[in-house]
Amino acid sequence: MANELIAAAERGDTARVTGLLKDGADINGVDERGRTAALAATHGNQPETFKALLDAGADINIRDHRSDNPLLYAGAEGMPEIVKLAVEAGADTALTNRYGGTALIPAADRGHAHIVQYLLEHSDVNIDHVNNLGWTALLEAVILGDGGSNHTEIVRLLTAHGADANLADKDGISPLAHAQNRGYSEIAAILKEAGAR
Template identity: 55%
Template sequence: MLKRLCNFFFVACVMFASPASASPLHVAVRTNDLSSALRLLQNPFGLSLREVRDKAGRTPLLLATEMNKVDFARALIEAGANVNATDAKQDSPYLLAGAEGRLEILKMSLANGADLASTNRYGGTALIPAAERGHVEVVRMLIEAGVKIDHINRLGWTALLEAIQLSNGGTAHQEIVRLLIAADADVNLPDNEGITPLQHAVRRGYTPIATMLRAAGAR
């Protein structure tokens, strides 16, 4: 009974101190108060806050992902937080972890029900922005998880196209192109203007990438 009263008092204090736009769990994440987050998740009221949204539509887990707070993300996921819950921008913890290169949170998301077919506001899977931004290990992990390699977003781009036309052609993107080719990406799938990956690579002077594409049968 005393423990229940203490938990109630603790939750009430956190709620009173929290801004109206956020739950106590959001506040704990933002203020880096892991002990409060863990205490909240140990009682039914705290568990009920897992999917509460802030003004931006973010759940506590999405906020933890955005801020790259791995311990908070782990606690929330272990407590059953939804890794596919989207905010106002159509980001989810899973999608954002892929796009931002949050490798540890991505691993946890994939192990806890990540929807590999889910898409961001551009209609792209987690693989596409990861390829664009040069997150080699994220790309490797998503390929191994089974994300569709040749998915086309609303801009008409695949992961392979974005790894070329939106990159600097450096070593990270060269490795990503190699990984995508090894995963049987369609090296001749063009963008909406009919420009192929090889044509983009040649136009940008990305010789190592062009060489890999030609070896894979690109035209």
Template identity: 55%
Template structure:
């Protein structure tokens, strides 16, 4: 299924008209709202899923630049919130990973695939937790996303919130949210090291306390 999805993405990139893709992407890049609407109105059905040289649809590009109003118009007109680029990102996955919460909310309302994964095999929740996007984590935990999903590195969102953080207050809160959301505090990494052991090795005293209180070993 993944190979078929990649093939469809490649075909979409090859079929895109470079001039059309460039004009719409340029309007997004320049935050030219008037031009954006004019271009989209001319041939909406042909333009929504056109790709640039990196395989990004207008919606994904709008998401990356946090052009909220442009993203809203594209989504309202039927843009695919799960369309992948050459890096395996989608508007939904990118919004989640980078804390673009306004756009994330719109993708969730329009059928975001909660089981979809990025190039590291992680759901949107994992990078959101790692990068310290507390409100994003809260939003995602209100969905049916798998809080204990393990990526190709062998890490859950909880493990990444420990291993790749500074142990500060934001990540402490994220870890608490993950635990409230059902995170298994004893899922270890590929080497058998648990979140508690990682926190102890880094002298993250507060996180150690949080994990122990939740039954971590």
């Protein structure tokens, strides 16, 4: 029944999900990929179904075989409704993905400025968390960003919320040096204003 629940959740068939739960389906059961129904609803970008699962008591901190959970996946993929629902439901912002990053880091590197802003303003996510690559959200926004308006806005948001502008990567290269090396003059200016050396 777990697989049927997970498939219904991914399709966004909230009525079927609710029915299966009434019939005793395990709300936190997992499929062969380690996905719960809540994560499957996230994969399908089905906020209504996700909310129904939350209301029924789903554990949204369970990670699949790729170390994804709803908050981590929705943050990386730019799904603001699910990010908001997960944070409001008390998702553990310290849990990390397969790269050792919090939800903030992939949101920053992929240019999801609205999600970065939401996480900074409404969650307790660690702004200076360092992932397995030795990068913070600020470093990823510079290194993996394109220097365009979204990544510039993310750098602005991160520094405005107190990100350490001098936290260098594992090779000792600072965010400012990375920005200058890439010719991102606007980002470099924001970093300098934030005290970057």
